[in-house]
Amino acid sequence: MVSIKLATPDDSAEVAALVRRLMDEISERTGSAAFRLQEPESKCRRYLENGIYTVLLAKTADGRTIGFLSLCESHSLYADGPFGIIQELYLLPEHRSSGNGSALLDEAVAVARDRGWGRLEVCTPPLPAFDRTFAFYGRNGFDIAGGRKMKRLL
Structure with a gap:
């Protein structure tokens, strides 16, 4: 099993590298290269320094x-105040299906409770290529909230 550590700005390079792998995997599964990653390491550092981005790292014993x-x-009336959004979750493929993702989610729930959030939300693409991801969140207590995530690039 892994240990979960709160990332600091000094972890930005590791986080950015994993984000790149996540985006590559999504692009491969969807056949779309719609992600514009520009300076993810410096953005991650800045977001962590400003406290607007919380990152939990899964670490092996070594x-x-x-x-x-x-x-x-985020904040909304429908959620009755502040709530958390899981923006990204990624595990190296060889470390999946062994409880590591659930450990990250358990720690995210603890962070959410500490911050007084009433809920956590996550979006998965409504595509067959992400059925396992959807099932994973369901096994970890997430319910369908409705709708499909959409975007408009600016």
Whole structure:
């Protein structure tokens, strides 16, 4: 099993490298190269320094980072106040299906409770290529909230 550590700005390079792997995997599964990653390391550092981005790192016993989960706070009337959004969750493929993702989610729930958030939300693409991801979140207590995530690039 892994240990979960709160990332600091000094972990930005590791986080950025994992984000790149996540985006590559999503692009491969969807056949789309719609992600514009420009300076993810410096942005990650800045977001962590400003406290607007929380990153949990999954570490092996020998200190290797094998995955991460990122959280951001949002606010809405429908959620009755502040809540957390899981922006990214990624584990190296060889470390999946062994409880590591659930460990990251458990720690995210603890962070959410500490911050007084009433809920956590996550979005998975409504595509067959992400059925396992969808099932993973369901096994970890997430319910369908409705809708599909959409974007408009600016």
